[in-house]
Amino acid sequence: MSAVFVASLTLSHFRSHRRARLELDGRPVAIHGPNGAGKTNLIEAVSLLSPGRGLRRAAAEDIIRRPEAIGWKVVAEVAGGGLGHEIELSAEPGQPRGTRIDGKTSPQTALARLLRIVWLVPSQDRLWIEGADGRRRLLDRIALSFLPDHAEAALGYEKAMRDRNRLLKDQVTDARWYNALERQMAETAAMITTNRRDAVARILAAQDGAATAFPAAGLTLETDDLTTAESYATAFADSRRRDMAAGRALVGPHRADLVATYVDKGMPAAQCSTGEQKALLVSLILANARALKAETGAAPLVLLDEVAAHLDAGRRAALFDEICALGAQAWMTGTGPELFIELGPRAQYVAVADHGGASEARIVDASVP
Numbered sequence: 001m002s003a004v005f006v007a008s009l010t011l012s013h014f015r016s017h018r019r020a021r022l023e024l025d026g027r028p029v030a031i032h033g034p035n036g037a038g039k040t041n042l043i044e045a046v047s048l049l050s051p052g053r054g055l056r057r058a059a060a061e062d063i064i065r066r067p068e069a070i071g072w073k074v075v076a077e078v079a080g081g082g083l084g085h086e087i088e089l090s091a092e093p094g095q096p097r098g099t100r101i102d103g104k105t106s107p108q109t110a111l112a113r114l115l116r117i118v119w120l121v122p123s124q125d126r127l128w129i130e131g132a133d134g135r136r137r138l139l140d141r142i143a144l145s146f147l148p149d150h151a152e153a154a155l156g157y158e159k160a161m162r163d164r165n166r167l168l169k170d171q172v173t174d175a176r177w178y179n180a181l182e183r184q185m186a187e188t189a190a191m192i193t194t195n196r197r198d199a200v201a202r203i204l205a206a207q208d209g210a211a212t213a214f215p216a217a218g219l220t221l222e223t224d225d226l227t228t229a230e231s232y233a234t235a236f237a238d239s240r241r242r243d244m245a246a247g248r249a250l251v252g253p254h255r256a257d258l259v260a261t262y263v264d265k266g267m268p269a270a271q272c273s274t275g276e277q278k279a280l281l282v283s284l285i286l287a288n289a290r291a292l293k294a295e296t297g298a299a300p301l302v303l304l305d306e307v308a309a310h311l312d313a314g315r316r317a318a319l320f321d322e323i324c325a326l327g328a329q330a331w332m333t334g335t336g337p338e339l340f341i342e343l344g345p346r347a348q349y350v351a352v353a354d355h356g357g358a359s360e361a362r363i364v365d366a367s368v369p
């Protein structure tokens with residue numbers, strides 16, 4: 001089965017892009033242009049073809065192009081892997097994002113069953129040294145790529161926890177108010193923890209013996225010792241009094257962490273150099289893509305924003321080789337075409353420039369800088 005790829009992408013009033021249309025084949029997409037030209041905005045649009053708020057975690061409202069401030073739309077035709085679909089995303093001012101698949105209004109979570117998308121963005125460069133939030137998000141993206149129902153579990157858990165937090169803040173003590181919410185939290189928590197363990201195991205297996213220039217990452221999921229819905233339900237009930245004092249849930253999968261080590265050096269990721277930390281992240285994304293390809297027969301879409309930053313020329317060339325070997329349509333951004341020189345004709349090129357306050361994106365010949 002060939003990889004799934006975006007065959008066309010049309011943006012209207014999406015951030016800096018008043019209108020853009022790209023027609024593409026399955027090769028990697030190398031996007032270049034000066035700072036602020038609108039490169040990341042393009043791959044952000046692609047990231048929204050997956051459930052959630054995309055690679056910037058933006059609200060639909062923030063994406064609306066200023067100063068016009070009228071609704072935005074993204075239309076993508078996806079092909080390959082035995083499928084062909086049209087996905088339309090849009091939002092009017094003050095409205096949440098809407099999703100249509102093949103002309104039919106669909107829940108956002110349905111996207112996870114259509115397309116697998118993995119990404120790496122510069123805000124993750126400090127992921128190993130900052131708080132656990134970013135690491136949990138990375139892990140949840142990986143889990144979602146393998147297990148599409150992870151999105152529903154995560155949304156269900158968040159909603160029930162928010163409602164329970166409200167009761168805690170209002171100092172409600174009657175257990176009857178908590179039971180149904182804690183049951184929902186417990187069921188989704190068990191699913192989330194199982195999915196995360198499963199995702200870690202798959203990444204570790206995909207790294208085992210892999211031919212890659214990137215360092216193996218040892219991964220440990222630090223989470224409560226709870227797995228079943230029953231054990232979570234008991235833990236939530238037991239923790240209610242302490243939670244009320246804190247005004248929030250003190251146990252649950254929202255407290256988990258993903259700990260990584262640079263295996264060959266026996267070094268915690270947080271103590272590695274900036275370039276080594278980036279290499280570990282690239283390694284995880286590549287392992288994720290390899291595992292998905294082995295499982296589904298098709299490589300996922302890969303989004304790599306400013307991928308060249310912190311990677312030396314040797315590592316960059318190795319990354320390009322591995323992406324091409326996977327057959328993934330990897331969308332990569334960089335300030336100049338020279339950053340993609342090692343890709344040559346194995347990629348298609350998009351130049352992005354600012355024209356009087358609006359981005360212009362067009363396919364260009366790789367040989368013309």
Ligand SMILES: Nc1ncnc2c1ncn2[C@@H]1O[C@H](COP(=O)(O)OP(=O)(O)OP(=O)(O)O)[C@@H](O)[C@H]1O
Binds near residue numbers: 035335
């Ligand atoms: N809602 C919006 N409406 C109009 N313009 C926006 C909106 N949101 C962001 N922009 C503008 O989009 C421009 C391009 O942003 P983007 O992050 O895509 O640039 P980039 O090409 O990736 O740049 P860099 O190389 O600096 O990372 C920025 O100048 C930003 O101000």
